[in-house]
Amino acid sequence: AQSVTQPDARVTVSEGASLQLRCKYSYSGTPYLFWYVQYPRQGLQLLLKYYSGDPVVQGVNGFEAEFIKSNSSFHLRKASVHWSDSAVYFCAVSAASNTNKVVFGTGTRLQVLP
């Protein structure tokens, strides 16, 4: 069965700084990988998705993530964060053999200091 580990429960950065949120997945086959964001008192919204092809995936609002199969990782990056990026970020995985079951990590709460 697939699983996701997000090792950092909280990350604090200053506005304008670069950002990396870590995600490692566990699945022996071909994964579908997602990053979602949750703003306060809202549901989750998709930031980006890796399905196949170019391992660097571009998402909304300047976010990108890189699929590194050898490391089972799918870290989220942003070159310069804004205070409005403060939110909870979730990494998720589904298996190519059963794309309908989507498993989420524990989330990373990002605080951007002005």
Added chain:
Amino acid sequence: EAAVTQSPRNKVAVTGGKVTLSCNQTNNHNNMYWYRQDTGHGLRLIHYSYGAGSTEKGDIPDGYKASRPSQENFSLILELATPSQTSVYFCASGEPGGNTGQLYFGEGSKLTVL
């Protein structure tokens, strides 16, 4: 934009009581999901469905039942609610496979079991 509507948005129940959380989607998605969100655990999959009449167990199905009477509606049922089921519950719908598939989330239902 896909629309997923949950009701009730807030519910207080007593231990041993029956609770039904309802979810409606208007985008004709085959798949629907129920997750719960708890600090330190992220989102955990309770039940999901491939279509009307089908339900599948997720990772934490114990104490929960699900019902999918139609393409649009997916309910989560707690026959005998317990305080450990106090949580925020999210419904989602979508087709997560393929290059552009994703899940669309409702705004959540906060359940408190006293």
